[in-house]
Amino acid sequence: MQLAWGPYLRTIKLAFTLFLGGFSALLSAQPFGFLRWTVADGLPQSEVTALAEDGVGYLWVGTNGGGVARFDGQDFEVFTTADGLPGNFVEAITTNEAGEVVVMTSRGTAVLPLASQRFSGAAAGAKIAKGAGQDWEAVGERLRQLNPSLRAFQDLEQAGKAYLAGTAEGLYLLNEEGQPIGHFTAPNDLPDNRINVIIKDRQGRHWIGTRGGLVRMIPTGLRQFQRDQQGLPVRHLSALHVRRNGEVWVGLDRSGLRIFADNTFRKPPLEDPTRGVTITDLAEDGTGRLFVATQGRGVVVIDPDSLSVALLQRRSGLPDDRILAVLPDTGGVWAVGFDEGIGKIRQTDSTLVVDKYGPSAGLPAATFTAALQMPAGDLLLATTAGTILQWRPDSLIRTLGEANGLPAGKIIAMGLRRQTQLWVAISGQGLFYTDLRTRKPTFAGLPARIGGLATDIRQILLPPDRAEVWLATTGGLDRIFLDRDGRPDWRRRYGRAEGFPAAEPWPGAATIDPIGGQLLFGTSAGLVVYTTEDGDGYLAPPATQLAQVNLFYAPLRPQDYVMKAGVPGFSADQNHFNFRFVAVDLTYPDRIRYQWRLRGVEEDWSPPSAETTVRYAGLGPGSYHFAVRATTDGGKTWGEVATFRFRIDSPLWRQPWFLGLLALGIGGGLVSGFYAFYRRVQRTEARKRRQLEVRNQLLKLEQQALQLQMNPHFIFNALNSIRGLLDGEHAAEARLQITRFATLMRGILNNSRRERITLAEEMATLSDYLKMEQFCQPFPFTFLIEPPAGTDPEEISMPSMLLQPFLENSVLHGLAGREAGGHISVKFVLRGRGLECTVTDNGIGRTAAAARRQGRPAGHKSVALQVTAQRLKALKGRLEITDVVEEQGQVGGTRVTLFVPVETW
Numbered sequence: 001m002q003l004a005w006g007p008y009l010r011t012i013k014l015a016f017t018l019f020l021g022g023f024s025a026l027l028s029a030q031p032f033g034f035l036r037w038t039v040a041d042g043l044p045q046s047e048v049t050a051l052a053e054d055g056v057g058y059l060w061v062g063t064n065g066g067g068v069a070r071f072d073g074q075d076f077e078v079f080t081t082a083d084g085l086p087g088n089f090v091e092a093i094t095t096n097e098a099g100e101v102v103v104m105t106s107r108g109t110a111v112l113p114l115a116s117q118r119f120s121g122a123a124a125g126a127k128i129a130k131g132a133g134q135d136w137e138a139v140g141e142r143l144r145q146l147n148p149s150l151r152a153f154q155d156l157e158q159a160g161k162a163y164l165a166g167t168a169e170g171l172y173l174l175n176e177e178g179q180p181i182g183h184f185t186a187p188n189d190l191p192d193n194r195i196n197v198i199i200k201d202r203q204g205r206h207w208i209g210t211r212g213g214l215v216r217m218i219p220t221g222l223r224q225f226q227r228d229q230q231g232l233p234v235r236h237l238s239a240l241h242v243r244r245n246g247e248v249w250v251g252l253d254r255s256g257l258r259i260f261a262d263n264t265f266r267k268p269p270l271e272d273p274t275r276g277v278t279i280t281d282l283a284e285d286g287t288g289r290l291f292v293a294t295q296g297r298g299v300v301v302i303d304p305d306s307l308s309v310a311l312l313q314r315r316s317g318l319p320d321d322r323i324l325a326v327l328p329d330t331g332g333v334w335a336v337g338f339d340e341g342i343g344k345i346r347q348t349d350s351t352l353v354v355d356k357y358g359p360s361a362g363l364p365a366a367t368f369t370a371a372l373q374m375p376a377g378d379l380l381l382a383t384t385a386g387t388i389l390q391w392r393p394d395s396l397i398r399t400l401g402e403a404n405g406l407p408a409g410k411i412i413a414m415g416l417r418r419q420t421q422l423w424v425a426i427s428g429q430g431l432f433y434t435d436l437r438t439r440k441p442t443f444a445g446l447p448a449r450i451g452g453l454a455t456d457i458r459q460i461l462l463p464p465d466r467a468e469v470w471l472a473t474t475g476g477l478d479r480i481f482l483d484r485d486g487r488p489d490w491r492r493r494y495g496r497a498e499g500f501p502a503a504e505p506w507p508g509a510a511t512i513d514p515i516g517g518q519l520l521f522g523t524s525a526g527l528v529v530y531t532t533e534d535g536d537g538y539l540a541p542p543a544t545q546l547a548q549v550n551l552f553y554a555p556l557r558p559q560d561y562v563m564k565a566g567v568p569g570f571s572a573d574q575n576h577f578n579f580r581f582v583a584v585d586l587t588y589p590d591r592i593r594y595q596w597r598l599r600g601v602e603e604d605w606s607p608p609s610a611e612t613t614v615r616y617a618g619l620g621p622g623s624y625h626f627a628v629r630a631t632t633d634g635g636k637t638w639g640e641v642a643t644f645r646f647r648i649d650s651p652l653w654r655q656p657w658f659l660g661l662l663a664l665g666i667g668g669g670l671v672s673g674f675y676a677f678y679r680r681v682q683r684t685e686a687r688k689r690r691q692l693e694v695r696n697q698l699l700k701l702e703q704q705a706l707q708l709q710m711n712p713h714f715i716f717n718a719l720n721s722i723r724g725l726l727d728g729e730h731a732a733e734a735r736l737q738i739t740r741f742a743t744l745m746r747g748i749l750n751n752s753r754r755e756r757i758t759l760a761e762e763m764a765t766l767s768d769y770l771k772m773e774q775f776c777q778p779f780p781f782t783f784l785i786e787p788p789a790g791t792d793p794e795e796i797s798m799p800s801m802l803l804q805p806f807l808e809n810s811v812l813h814g815l816a817g818r819e820a821g822g823h824i825s826v827k828f829v830l831r832g833r834g835l836e837c838t839v840t841d842n843g844i845g846r847t848a849a850a851a852r853r854q855g856r857p858a859g860h861k862s863v864a865l866q867v868t869a870q871r872l873k874a875l876k877g878r879l880e881i882t883d884v885v886e887e888q889g890q891v892g893g894t895r896v897t898l899f900v901p902v903e904t905w
Helices: 014-021 024-028 136-146 656-668 670-708 712-727 731-752 759-776 804-815 846-853 864-874
Strands: 032-037 048-053 059-063 068-071 076-079 090-095 101-105 108-112 155-159 162-167 170-174 180-184 195-200 206-210 213-219 222-225 237-242 248-255 257-261 264-266 275-284 290-294 299-303 308-312 323-329 332-337 342-348 351-357 368-373 379-383 388-392 395-400 411-417 421-426 430-435 457-461 468-473 476-482 488-494 505-512 519-523 526-530 545-551 562-564 567-570 577-582 593-599 613-616 622-631 642-648 756-758 781-786 796-799 822-831 834-841 878-885 891-901
Touching: 032 180, 032 222, 048 090, 048 101, 048 195, 048 206, 059 090, 059 101, 059 206, 136 155, 136 162, 155 195, 162 195, 162 206, 170 195, 237 290, 237 519, 237 526, 275 323, 290 323, 290 332, 308 351, 323 368, 332 368, 332 379, 368 411, 379 411, 411 457, 411 505, 421 457, 430 457, 457 519, 468 505, 468 519, 545 642, 577 593, 577 622, 577 642, 656 670, 670 864, 712 731, 712 759, 731 759, 756 759, 759 781, 759 796, 759 804, 759 822, 804 822, 804 834, 804 846, 804 891, 846 878, 846 891, 864 878, 864 891
Parallel strands: 237 275, 237 505, 457 505, 567 642, 781 822
Antiparallel strands: 032 213, 048 059, 059 068, 068 076, 090 101, 101 108, 155 162, 162 170, 170 180, 195 206, 206 213, 222 526, 237 248, 248 257, 248 275, 257 264, 275 290, 290 299, 299 308, 323 332, 332 342, 342 351, 368 379, 379 388, 388 395, 411 421, 421 430, 457 468, 468 476, 476 488, 505 519, 519 526, 545 577, 562 567, 577 613, 593 622, 622 642, 756 796, 822 834, 834 891, 878 891
């Protein structure tokens, strides 16, 4: 959508440039961020020429040569001439009264019918104008007259009481008087300065089409400074420090130091000895000198006033040239090495000297990953072993580790809040905290209600005047709010939708501006600064739309039903429905979850799910009301509900007129038909009686099978083996085996209560049983359980408790007689509507096993073959047991084959 108000914006006059210069402080503080999508993100062509939002919430993006794309916030679905467009050069997009998308191209206009994936021709000569509500040409003329320096606009859109003006030289934010109060340009804010189109979506966010890609303008307190912007030569920032004068000193990965001030990076006016190595930490002592820790060149000491530079290395007394952190102290600065101890840098007359501390000073040999200084002067040192040392010169105060509830793992970052509350991030484990004032500190994790916190935490920031904890992860920022007792209460996420770049924060490269309160994060994409609350406000969850209703797998048509009292009515045999629904949230597309219910079948909402289809088969007669809704905040609030009401009529034999006719027929033929009816009733009752007898027999056999599933000797042997672990002080292994034994028992008990279970559950129970046998038996053996090829075990239903007795025989009688390790193979093959289960072992065979049992005392008597054979006979299955004969004619094991009918879905 373009407004032709004259030529493009000419060169801005010098006076206007100076005028804008007075607003520089204001512009830098504007709480706006820009999210970009380019060809690399799926946009079909870089220049965006038209934008529109349809009734569902999709954003339609027209391009200059790439056709049009439908965007749901994550993915672009592209339509070109191959999909019915007259041309790929799009000039404008809108929606008509029917809600259909209309696209005007350089070769004509096309419309996309509802529920279609192909464009068709529209009325010739159709014109598409900017949305109603304002005379935009008059608005543009008024703004131009209020500020003559702005001569041409590509497009305009209202932003509250202000206006967004797209020009050939960037995006302007204008007040009601037409004066610029914000100017956003490439490359920091926009991919290109030429603005073609601006629209506002239903969430109040502005979308901007530029010559270089698609942009969304969002309110945010986060601002990015990336490579090649404002003088930043590289992307990776490895260390940050804010001096008392407000200067931000930035350590780059192998590219030296930079000073960040007035939103610009500049080199310090000195010879930089840090180039070529990674800067790991920055700190300032009481005299204003800057101490720079490096990974390979020791500590660089810079006096910013005299611009003098000193280099301290191993030969100067440092424990190592690889320094993890520098921590200012009243008597100097601590230099914490990675794995060679600690040095104390102090001033003696005009010379810097280093005191070295190691094992002789009470410091255990360890590799450190993070370091903090406590108010009393003690150091907290995190190690790769997952422990935290509290140390002061010549004394190790205490060691915190697993005994204090700290999970095992590498400690990435630490933070100290209000001088006593320690926060620790452990790789792969998450965040933990404790109070160091207690005699034996105990670490606690985050409560479950916080939910979904990433475990790849890289940085921890603790603002001194706020009850909150900031975490930087590879997916964004997490802001954890604390209650009055300092415990985690709730959290807020800042991801790409809130302006945080898709980048990995550098461990430890985070700091707080003590003057302005800004939070600064060093990432692999540059510097990220958080200044104020992002002003996002409440964004309502999206409304849900029913995209399609299927009747027996085909889209529902008007001729498929009859309207009765405004509700579609279906015949009794039209009882299979499939509902497909969609909700579009351009801000949080990855957070959309759905709930649905069908009144008449279920009264409660389903659990939240990302599924967009639901099927109901075999519905009985009655009235139904299907409803579906969406949420983007984990179920706290829900969007507008989509509904579909319908009715299924009673079958013919339940219709009143049919019942009357049937009564007359029965009355007229009562005498002649009584005997036939009586015989039919007898046959029906006999059939029911036989079915009940078979069912009763199955139940009895199931009870017998349950009693036979677990050999008492196996239970005793398992528990005795676990006790042996405890006696041998192998507590961890004992806990593992107890857990495995409990899982097996629970699985057997659960399966025994059910007539049928899934093949996946049967395989899991068999695997747990064989693992316990491996643990209990004195001889080694291996096993392999193979599911049916090409079929999900979750989709196969089979009778429960069938195979375990045969596995027990294989272990106790087949493999027990082997001198070397044995092997058991369990293979499932789906054959039609039946499942073939094969249990094969390479044991001594049935004959040899029977011979070994002769003369032994009678133990557990197994009748599993008889019970299983009876069960299979009742189920119309079969059982075969054969010897495995090797090439030499010798028996090399036993093979048991069961064939049982199963159900699949």
